[in-house]
Every structure is written in C-alpha cells, then in structure tokens.
Amino acid sequence: MARIAIVTGGSRGIGEAISLRLQADGITVVANYAGNDEKAKAFTERTGIRTYKWDVGDHQACRDGCARVAEEVGPIDIVVNNAGITRDGTIARMTFEDWSDVMRINLGGCFNMAKACFPGMVDRGWGRIVNIGSINGQAGQYGQVNYAAAKSGIHGFTKALAQEGAKKGVTVNAIAPGYIDTDMVAAVPAPVLEKIVAKIPVGRLGQAHEIARGVSFLCSEDAGFVTGSTMSINGGQHMY
Ligand code: NDP
Structure with missing residues (x-):
C-alpha cells in the first residue's frame, strides 16, 4: 500500500x-x-x-484536519511541515502580532502537526516528519528576529522530537533552504535581492524542486538511518 503524506502549504511554492x-x-x-x-x-x-x-497555527484545526484526512484518505505516514510566513521589520517596527503570528504559524504549526500525527506513526512503527527550516534560522537575518527565532526553533524541535521517534521507526529531520525562487522571495525588494544573490556561491537563487528532492530522500525507506539532522540546501552559502 502506498504511504500517505501531508504537505502543509503544499499547493504552491x-x-x-x-x-x-x-x-x-x-x-x-x-x-x-x-x-x-x-x-x-x-x-x-x-x-x-x-x-x-486549515490554519496550521491553530491546534484544534490541525487535529480536526488531520483526523479528516485519516478518515477520508487513510492514516498519515509522512508529514512535511512546510507552511510558513514572513512578517519582516526591524525590532523597532515589528509589532507583537508580527512576532506572534510568525511564531504561531512557523513554529507552532510544526508542533500542532506533530502532535496530531506522531502518535499514530509510533503506533504503526513507521513515520517520517520533515520540517522546513531556513538558512535564516541558522545564521539570523536583519529585520527577521521573528522568522529567525521560529526557524531556529524548528531546528531544535527537530532534534528533540527525533529522539522520541528514534527507536520507534519514526525519523524527524529538517531542511534549511537558502533563497529559493518563490512568491516569498519575490516579495523581497529587487536591490536587496541582488545583494543576496551576489553572496550565494552558486550565483543564483535555488529552485523549489531542489528542496523537494531533499525531502523526497528524507521520506524514503533508504533514509531510515537519518534522523535529527538538518540538510542545508543553499547554493553554498555559509560554507566559508
Ligand atoms: P510561499 O509564500 O510561496 O508559500 C507559503 C505556503 O504556506 C502557501 O501554500 C500558504 O498557503 C501556506 N501557509 C501560509 N500560512 C499558512 C497557515 N497558517 N496554515 C497553512 N498553510 C499556510 O512560501 P515558500 O514556498 O517560499 O516557502 C515554503 C517554506 O519554505 C516556508 O516555511 C518558508 O519559510 C521556507 N523557506 C523559504 C525560503 C525561500 O527562499 N522561499 C527560504 C527558506 C525557507 P496559501 O497558498 O493558502 O496562502
């Protein structure tokens, strides 16, 4: 029987x-x-x-949504926590709502989805969770204290949950993408983006399919020995 996967924010980008x-x-x-x-x-x-x-930042909505998927499609074997938002600004300009929305959706969404799906994976003895973090959660970024904190939190969350799943057939990993050509990056002002691309050793933005390939590996049977790891897919940024 085919495995069943849910990808949050899975219909674009x-x-x-x-x-x-x-x-x-x-x-x-x-x-x-x-x-x-x-x-x-x-x-x-x-x-x-x-x-x-549903809103992944709403824990009841996640619980109800995952229960609906399980009923209509089947038990969820794989969760890819990809949904995310930005609400950028220096701390002087950032509102509490900008902070809490990003924490609630980007980091809280990972918790809510894992809370809904991890126990079933453990019961069935097999599961894969892949959390989409960010290079900016590894290195920080000007104007993104909310986003960097949430994404950095995802990397810690991944390592902690991986320990709970390790002996139970459930792997938990993260991917830290660099700058990828999607609507999210299209919102970055052109002069800022030019400066960003100039610092990427490979000399271009990444493509969404390049992140997808990493997720595919982490979800495969062959990746059963990979857990608690963060795969950086970022065109070589921060390698020096
Ligand atoms: P996009 O802005 O292009 O797409 C975001 C997706 O997330 C959309 O499908 C959106 O749904 C969904 N989403 C947003 N909020 C919620 C919510 N509350 N509940 C459920 N779904 C939600 O983003 P990208 O494709 O660029 O980014 C995907 C992930 O990768 C994000 O976590 C992002 O932080 C991360 N990332 C992206 C990078 C990049 O350079 N693009 C770099 C590093 C990390 P809808 O279509 O309904 O709006």
Whole structure:
C-alpha cells in the first residue's frame, strides 16, 4: 500500500514542488493550505492531489484536519511541515502580532502537526516528519528576529522530537533552504535581492524542486538511518 503524506502549504511554492515530487515517488499526497482557494483549486485540477484548508497555527484545526484526512484518505505516514510566513521589520517596527503570528504559524504549526500525527506513526512503527527550516534560522537575518527565532526553533524541535521517534521507526529531520525562487522571495525588494544573490556561491537563487528532492530522500525507506539532522540546501552559502 502506498504511504500517505501531508504537505502543509503544499499547493504552491516549495510546498507544491514537494507535493509533486512525493507523488512522483508513488506516495499518496494531500496538500494543506491556508487561504489561497484559487491556487489550491487549480493545483488539484492539474495534479489530482486533494487539498485541505486549515490554519496550521491553530491546534484544534490541525487535529480536526488531520483526523479528516485519516478518515477520508487513510492514516498519515509522512508529514512535511512546510507552511510558513514572513512578517519582516526591524525590532523597532515589528509589532507583537508580527512576532506572534510568525511564531504561531512557523513554529507552532510544526508542533500542532506533530502532535496530531506522531502518535499514530509510533503506533504503526513507521513515520517520517520533515520540517522546513531556513538558512535564516541558522545564521539570523536583519529585520527577521521573528522568522529567525521560529526557524531556529524548528531546528531544535527537530532534534528533540527525533529522539522520541528514534527507536520507534519514526525519523524527524529538517531542511534549511537558502533563497529559493518563490512568491516569498519575490516579495523581497529587487536591490536587496541582488545583494543576496551576489553572496550565494552558486550565483543564483535555488529552485523549489531542489528542496523537494531533499525531502523526497528524507521520506524514503533508504533514509531510515537519518534522523535529527538538518540538510542545508543553499547554493553554498555559509560554507566559508
Ligand atoms: P510561499 O509564500 O510561496 O508559500 C507559503 C505556503 O504556506 C502557501 O501554500 C500558504 O498557503 C501556506 N501557509 C501560509 N500560512 C499558512 C497557515 N497558517 N496554515 C497553512 N498553510 C499556510 O512560501 P515558500 O514556498 O517560499 O516557502 C515554503 C517554506 O519554505 C516556508 O516555511 C518558508 O519559510 C521556507 N523557506 C523559504 C525560503 C525561500 O527562499 N522561499 C527560504 C527558506 C525557507 P496559501 O497558498 O493558502 O496562502
């Protein structure tokens, strides 16, 4: 029987590429999203992948949403915590809501999804959780204390949960992408983006499929000995 995966924020950007990659791997994929109904509808029509709308920052919505997926599709074997937002600004300008929304969705979403799905994986003796962190959670970034804290938290969360799953067939890993060409990066002002790209050794932005390939490996049977790790896919940034 095909494994079942849920990809949060799975109907556009990096999440879309992950959904398609896992589908190509023979996995039954469902994609969660937050509010962009049009993109989600078009995505389902194009790919046949079912979409489910809920806010990953809402723990009850996650619990109910995952229960619905389990009932309608089957037990969830793989969770890719990809949903994320930015609310950038220097700390002088950043509001408490900017801080708490990013923490609630980016980091809280990982907790809520794991809380809903990890126990079932342990019961069935097999599971994969892949959390999408960020290079900015590893190194920090000007104007992103909220985002950097949440993404750094994801890397710690990953290592802690990996210890709980290690003897139970459940691996928990993270990917720390560098700058990837999606709507999120398109929102960065062009002069800032030019400076960022100039610092990437490979000399270009990454592509969503390059992150998806890493997720695909971490979700595979062959990756059973990989847990608590963070895979950096960032064009060589921070290697010096
Ligand atoms: P996009 O902004 O292109 O897409 C974000 C996705 O997350 C959308 O599908 C969106 O749903 C979903 N989402 C947002 N908030 C919620 C929520 N509360 N509940 C459920 N889903 C939600 O982002 P990217 O594809 O660029 O980024 C994907 C992940 O990769 C994020 O975690 C991001 O932080 C991380 N990342 C991205 C980098 C980049 O350079 N692009 C670099 C490093 C990390 P909807 O379509 O409904 O709006």
